Amino acid sequence: xxxxxxACRGRARWIAATVAASFLLxxxxxxxxxxxxxxxxxxxxxxxxxxxxxTGTAGTNAPPDQSAAATLAATLTRAETAIRDPAxxxxxxxxxxxxxxxxxxxxxxxxxxxxxxxxRVPAKLRPAVRANVxxxxxxxxxxxxxxxxxxxxxVAAPPxxxxxxxxxxxxxxxxxxxxxxxxxxxxxxxxxxxxxTSAAGAQGPMQFxxxxxxxxxxxxxxxxxxxxxxxxARMLRANGAPRDLAGALWAYNHSxxxxxxxxxxxxxxxxxxxxxxxxHQWQVxxxxxxxxxxxPDRRPSAGSP
Numbered sequence: 279x280x281x282x283x284x285a286c287r288g289r290a291r292w293i294a295a296t297v298a299a300s301f302l303l304x305x306x307x308x309x310x311x312x313x314x315x316x317x318x319x320x321x322x323x324x325x326x327x328x329x330x331x332x333t334g335t336a337g338t339n340a341p342p343d344q345s346a347a348a349t350l351a352a353t354l355t356r357a358e359t360a361i362r363d364p365a366x367x368x369x370x371x372x373x374x375x376x377x378x379x380x381x382x383x384x385x386x387x388x389x390x391x392x393x394x395x396x397x398r399v400p401a402k403l404r405p406a407v408r409a410n411v412x413x414x415x416x417x418x419x420x421x422x423x424x425x426x427x428x429x430x431x432x433v434a435a436p437p438x439x440x441x442x443x444x445x446x447x448x449x450x451x452x453x454x455x456x457x458x459x460x461x462x463x464x465x466x467x468x469x470x471x472x473x474x475t476s477a478a479g480a481q482g483p484m485q486f487x488x489x490x491x492x493x494x495x496x497x498x499x500x501x502x503x504x505x506x507x508x509x510x511a512r513m514l515r516a517n518g519a520p521r522d523l524a525g526a527l528w529a530y531n532h533s534x535x536x537x538x539x540x541x542x543x544x545x546x547x548x549x550x551x552x553x554x555x556x557x558h559q560w561q562v563x564x565x566x567x568x569x570x571x572x573x574p575d576r577r578p579s580a581g582s583p
Contacts, residue, residue, distance in 0.1 A: 343391070344394065346384075346391060347391050347394030347395050347398065348394075348398060350381050350384060350385060350391065350395050351394075351395045351397075351398030351399050352398075353377055353378075353380075353381045354378065354381050354382075354395065354399055354403070354407055355398075355399050355400060355403065356374075356377075357374045357375070357377045357378040357381070357556065358378065358399075358403050358406060358407070358556070359400075359403070360374050361374050361375070361378070361552060361553065361555055361556040362550055362552045362553065363552075364552070371555055371556070371558075371559055372559045374556065374559070375555070375556045375557070375558065375559020375560055376559055376560070376561055378556050378559075378560075379556075379559075379560045379561065380583045382410045382411060382414050383414065383563070383583055384583050385411045385414065386411060386414030386415050386418055387418070389411070389415055392407075392408070392411050395407065395411075396408065405546075405549070406546045406549070406550075406553065409542040409543070409545060409546050410542065410543070410546065412538065412539075412542050413538070413539040413542040413543055416535040416536075416538050416539045416542075417465065417535065417536075417539050419535055420533060420535045420536060420539075423564065423565035427564055427567065427569070427574075427578065428474065428564060428569075429474060429574075430472050430473060430474035430562075430569065430573070430574075431472075431473040431474060431573065431574070432471055432472065432473070432562050432569045432570065432571050432572065432573040433470070433471060433473055433571065434471070434571055435468065435469040435470050435471050435558060436469070436470050436503050438554065438555055438558045440503065441460070441463070441469060441470075441503065441507075441554075441558070442456070442460075442551075442554065444503055444504045444507045444508075445457075445459045445460050445463075445507060447504070447507075447508070448507050448508050448510070448511035449511070451508065451511065452508075452511040452512060452514070452515040452519075453515065453519070453520045454510075454511040454514045454515055454519045454520055454526075455520060455523070455544065455548060457543075457544040457545070457546075457547035457548040457551075457554075458514070458519070458523060458527070458540060458541075458544040459507055459510055459511060459514075460543075460544070460547055460554055460557070461539075461540045461541075461542075461543035461544040461547065462484060462510060462530065462540055463483060463484060463507065464543060464557045464558075464560065465536075465539060465540060465543070466483065466484055466485040467482075467483050467484075467485065468560055468561065468562050469483075469557070469558050469560075470483040470503060471561070471562050471571070472562055481500050481501065482500040482501050482502075482506045483501070483503055483506045483507070484506040484507060484509065484510045486500055486506065486509060486510075488500070490513070491509065493513075494509040494510075494512040494513045494516070495509045496508070496509065496512070510530075513526075513529070513530065514526040514527070514529075514530065517529035517530075523541070524537050524541070527540050527541070543557065564578070566580070566583070567579065567580050
């Protein structure tokens with residue numbers, strides 16, 4: 279087995295051991311050239327999503343709870359509409375983004391709710407709702423939660439304007455659509471909220487292995503937002519982007535679940551850039567435990583949706 283594949287499998291074990299239901303993954307940015315990849319089968323899932331009696335049981339014929347679906351639809355309609363409205367004050371975005379995130383987490387755990395929710399949201403929002411739920415389901419399948427809380431530090435995300443400038447700069451230099459870089463950043467570290475090194479040694483906002491960083495980092499700082507986003511664009515470009523975005527994403531992380539999730543978020547943002555302002559407010563969950571800004575010094579909140 280070559281070193282990059284071994285590192286990738288090590289990263290996969292870290293994903294399975296530590297991140298799962300938070301929907302945060304460490305990309306297997308192991309430097310594998312897309313042309314050497316033969317098997318593009320998805321990483322095996324870890325079973326059906328967790329469900330509760332209140333929302334119906336995934337994989338059974340139990341009908342979804344109509345009241346729960348109505349509440350989720352109302353929450354998403356309010357949050358998605360306000361996030362996309364330029365008149366919405368910036369001070370409202372944190373609450374809107376977190377409400378949006380909690381709603382998608384709930385539906386991701388109980389997919390039978392999705393048709394009922396879609397029937398209740400405005401037609402113009404249905405593509406985004408469907409994409410976000412699909413990504414939640416795929417990322418939940420990709421990993422599972424370990425028995426202990428992770429040894430991360432949770433910090434404030436960089437300002438949205440700073441991140442958007444870095445994504446667009448990388449697109450201008452390498453042709454990789456900005457929304458795909460943003461989607462990777464959201465999935466990997468919740469736009470930089472997570473500080474920590476994975477078990478396999480991945481680091482920084484875009485989760486690079488040091489060996490891959492030496493190839494694509496161009497002498498930059500692996501912990502720098504701008505440098506790491508540029509490096510991700512270099513790697514994606516080297517593996518086929520923008521012509522073959524799916525193949526480039528596969529080189530970043532060898533899982534079709536990951537490819538689909540990144541693509542789902544990216545296309546939502548490509549349709550409306552303001553959608554990023556919602557993702558930018560998404561918090562770090564470990565399983566059903568919220569890891570707040572300031573963790574580990576601040577106590578995590580158990581039992582959150």
